[in-house]
Every structure is written in C-alpha cells, then in structure tokens.
Amino acid sequence: MSTLFRDAMLVELDPPMVRQGDLRVSDGRIASVGRNLTLQQDDEIVDCGGAVLMPGLVNGHTHLYSSLAAGMPAPPRQPTNFLEILELIWWRLDRAHNFKSVTASGTVGALAALRCGTTTLVDHHASPNCIAGSLSALEAGIASVGCRGVLCYEVTDRNRDTEAREGLDETSRYARELSSRKNHRFSVLVGAHASFTLEEESFVGCVRLARELDTGVHIHIAEDPCDERITQEKFGCGLMERFERVGLLEIPGTIFGHGTHLSAEEFTRLGEHKDYLHLAHNPSSNMNNGVGYTPVVSATMPVVLGTDGIGADMWREARVAEFKSHDAQLSLPFGKSLGFLAESARLASRALGITLGSLGVGAAADLVLTGYRPATPLTTDNLAGHFLYALGPEFVRDVMIDGRWCLRGGEVVSCDERALRADAAAQAGELWSRM
Ligand SMILES: [Zn+2]
Structure with missing residues (x-):
C-alpha cells in the first residue's frame, strides 16, 4: 500500500524545517520526499493543495x-x-x-x-x-x-x-x-x-x-x-x-x-x-x-x-x-x-525502535495532514510563531499512522467511533457507580 502526498507544506519540528514538496509513503514508512515525485503504480494520490503536512x-x-x-x-x-x-x-x-x-x-x-x-x-x-x-x-x-x-x-x-x-x-x-x-x-x-x-x-x-x-x-x-x-x-x-x-x-x-x-x-x-x-x-x-x-x-x-x-x-x-x-x-x-x-x-x-517526529526517508508514516494554508509567510525561521499562535488541532483533517488512514476529512475511519463511544459511555456509568 502506497500513498503520494502532492503539493504539501512539509513541516518538521526536529529540527524546525519548512519546505514545499511531495512525500511518498510505502509499507508504513516514508519512502521518498522531494519536488515533483513520480507517481508509481497503485499509489493513492492525496492533493494537499499547499496545506501543512507534518509528523504525528x-x-x-x-x-x-x-x-x-x-x-x-x-x-x-x-x-x-x-x-x-x-x-x-x-x-x-x-x-x-x-x-x-x-x-x-x-x-x-x-x-x-x-x-x-x-x-x-x-x-x-x-x-x-x-x-x-x-x-x-x-x-x-x-x-x-x-x-x-x-x-x-x-x-x-x-x-x-x-x-x-x-x-x-x-x-x-x-x-x-x-x-x-x-x-x-x-x-x-x-x-x-x-x-x-x-x-x-x-x-x-x-x-x-x-x-x-x-x-x-x-x-x-x-x-x-x-x-x-x-x-x-x-x-x-x-x-x-x-x-x-x-x-x-x-x-x-x-x-x-x-x-x-x-x-x-x-x-x-x-x-x-x-x-x-x-x-x-x-x-x-x-x-x-x-x-x-x-x-x-x-x-x-x-x-x-x-x-x-x-x-x-x-x-x-x-x-x-x-x-x-x-x-x-x-x-x-x-x-x-x-x-x-x-x-x-x-x-x-x-x-x-522506529523514527517518529520526522519526515525523513525511512521514518514512520505517522502523518498529520492539516487544512492549514498559512495566511502569512511561513518559513523555517518563523515556524514557532505559526505553531503557537495560528496552527492548531482545529486544522487537523487527516491522520495516517503506520501508513494506515485513521482519520479522513475529520471522520475516524480506523474503527466504528460511534459504537465504541456508546460502549465507553456504558462502561463509564458502571465505573462511576463502582467508585
Ligand atoms: Zn502523571
């Protein structure tokens, strides 16, 4: 299973780095990063439209x-x-x-x-x-x-x-x-x-x-x-x-x-x-x-x-x-x-025993695609200003963990969220009654 993220604002914290480009994921790892990556057979294409893509x-x-x-x-x-x-x-x-x-x-x-x-x-x-x-x-x-x-x-x-x-x-x-x-x-x-x-x-x-x-x-x-x-x-x-x-x-x-x-x-x-x-x-x-x-x-x-x-x-x-x-x-x-x-x-x-927090080749494909398209210039030097004052969880749209989609368009796709939350509510009621 492979995914090609196109036209992303690639953001990393370690060290702080902002660059534009594509990122390809294969078998749960980041396989390649760069400009105009070539589409490979069976790649799922995700058009990021210039939005921030970052590690989980x-x-x-x-x-x-x-x-x-x-x-x-x-x-x-x-x-x-x-x-x-x-x-x-x-x-x-x-x-x-x-x-x-x-x-x-x-x-x-x-x-x-x-x-x-x-x-x-x-x-x-x-x-x-x-x-x-x-x-x-x-x-x-x-x-x-x-x-x-x-x-x-x-x-x-x-x-x-x-x-x-x-x-x-x-x-x-x-x-x-x-x-x-x-x-x-x-x-x-x-x-x-x-x-x-x-x-x-x-x-x-x-x-x-x-x-x-x-x-x-x-x-x-x-x-x-x-x-x-x-x-x-x-x-x-x-x-x-x-x-x-x-x-x-x-x-x-x-x-x-x-x-x-x-x-x-x-x-x-x-x-x-x-x-x-x-x-x-x-x-x-x-x-x-x-x-x-x-x-x-x-x-x-x-x-x-x-x-x-x-x-x-x-x-x-x-x-x-x-x-x-x-x-x-x-x-x-x-x-x-x-x-x-x-x-x-x-x-x-x-x-x-795996590299997290990185968009480097070989790192885990734990990725967060946001809807954040900066309204002011975003560079490596001013990343902290965006991160602390503008970019936030309200922009999180899609999340992939280990190369597998867990959140898509704001909807949980890795499990039946509604059923699990209903079960949790029942468990919570019983938990509280045992306190
Ligand atoms: Zn504690």
Whole structure:
C-alpha cells in the first residue's frame, strides 16, 4: 500500500524545517520526499493543495485511565491539597476500574488524541483492582483506534502489601508479550508511582526490573512538596538521595514526571544524567492541581511535554508551556516548547525502535495532514510563531499512522467511533457507580 502526498507544506519540528514538496509513503514508512515525485503504480494520490503536512505528535506523559472521568460525580468533599486530590478523586477512580473500563479508557483517550494529531501516547497506567493483564487491556483500546503506545503499570504500595509485586509481574508479563511481536506499535517502561508511595523493596524492584528489561522507569517526582516531605519522614532522606540509593539515576530512558518542586541544585544533579534521563513537563495539569510552576527553564536535561491525562492536545500544552513561563516570570526562550515536542518524539522513537517526529526517508508514516494554508509567510525561521499562535488541532483533517488512514476529512475511519463511544459511555456509568 502506497500513498503520494502532492503539493504539501512539509513541516518538521526536529529540527524546525519548512519546505514545499511531495512525500511518498510505502509499507508504513516514508519512502521518498522531494519536488515533483513520480507517481508509481497503485499509489493513492492525496492533493494537499499547499496545506501543512507534518509528523504525528507525541504525548510524553499521560494517564489514559482518566479518559472516562469527564463529568464524573463530584468527590465526597472538595479537596484542599494535592494529596486530597489523589485520595478523593484519582485513587477512587483507578480502584474502580475493571478490564472493560480500562480498554474503553484506552479507546476514548486514543480517539481524543487522533483528532488532535497526536499519534503516540506515553502512558502511566493504574488499575489496582485489575492489575494482571491490564496493560494488554489498555493496549487493546489504543490499538482499536490505531495509535501507538509506550505503556507502563504504576508500581506502588498505596493499597495493599502484594500490590507492588503484582505491578512488577504485570510489567514482566507484558514485556514478554511484546517481545513475541516486535511491531514498533507498543513498548513498555517500568512504571512507578512516586517515591512517597513506594516501599524500599518495591522501589529497588522497579530499578532491578528496568535493568533486566533494558528499559527506563517512568515515575512522578516532586509534583507536590508532599513527595519530598513523606520521603524524608518514611525513609530518612531526600528524593535525590533516595533515587541515588536505589540506583534510579543510572537507568537510561527514565522519565521523571513534573519536578515542580525540585530545587535548582536538584535540577543540576538530574542534569548530570542528561544523556539518558528526561523530565516530563505538564503545565496544564500543574495549573489545574494548583501545585505550582515547574521552573523548566532551569532544566538542563531533555524535556518532553505531557498532558498528564487532560486530553492529548499537544498544541495546547505547547502554548501553556510558553504562556505560563511568562506568567511565572521564568520565560522560556520563544519557541522552546517545539523543542520539547521534538524531544517527546525522540523519546518515543527510542522506546518503540522506529523514527517518529520526522519526515525523513525511512521514518514512520505517522502523518498529520492539516487544512492549514498559512495566511502569512511561513518559513523555517518563523515556524514557532505559526505553531503557537495560528496552527492548531482545529486544522487537523487527516491522520495516517503506520501508513494506515485513521482519520479522513475529520471522520475516524480506523474503527466504528460511534459504537465504541456508546460502549465507553456504558462502561463509564458502571465505573462511576463502582467508585
Ligand atoms: Zn502523571
């Protein structure tokens, strides 16, 4: 199966590049790029009419298990701090999940992503009362839409003694399942909730498993001051000391979510491992939870952008990253958030073993065709201005993932969206009643 995109405004973020030309896709990869490419037998022709064609975007940190939360019943009382937000909202929701609702969450989250041109989701999953098999259930939901996923199960001790072991076992099981397929659609990281809910043996177990699987650890860090405070109280050391003690800072491909309350010195210490550690910045979520602003301008390690479960609109997240940095008087260099998106694609590329975020020959055919025909000059030099202030998800028209159409003319074609959403609504009702 091959497709020839004609007369496109080809836009890439890594490095920023704008050029006009054609692009040909064959067998799920980009086969050629250039001007006036020759039509080959059996090519499907897509006339882009000068509109922007770009690689699919990557959500660098999300929680699809919250996809069925829209409109759910209010918590028993209004949370007054971050720990109460977890206890009264998210930990009640994740405990209520069963396999069907996990799959429906994956589907709904992936549908939302697809419409925003987000084709890969780096997810951090929790469903404490259905752990074994949950990553496959989540994958089934995402795969039904056609998106890619870098998944993990959140290892924690917050509910019961055996919980961390079950989370580690599920990670191992899913890793074995994936190794029998090797199709670059899904991969696994070792998930860990956060230092403050991980006993020593469990934390060491995460690091050991990551070494065994040769993969990174995906963990929250200092999202709220309670992470440092409880770590001090329970384990007699600070976050960085604990990470060093268990060997976490030596695990390549590790993702630290948030870092909102890291000191400048702690940022520097993490930055010493910048060749292989990432910070996932989630500015919308940080604002929503009222936990403060992550001084991401201080980060010397690679920064990826995530929505932390609030949809999958990476344009919104890039804008919020820029705007909030100004609001906090810690301004990012203009357009820095496009670099964060590029880094998200690099991270997912390494995890999945395929090149994402590129229009180069050999890269994955994860493509977003927009209806955006710029009304002002668009060049490599001013791409950030268009990306942040004009081009957005409202222009996403067609999305191809792995060379297969998933969205055409704004309609989902990879699955029966209406039926899946109806099923999800039924699952959501039951999920809420179990909370
Ligand atoms: Zn998170």
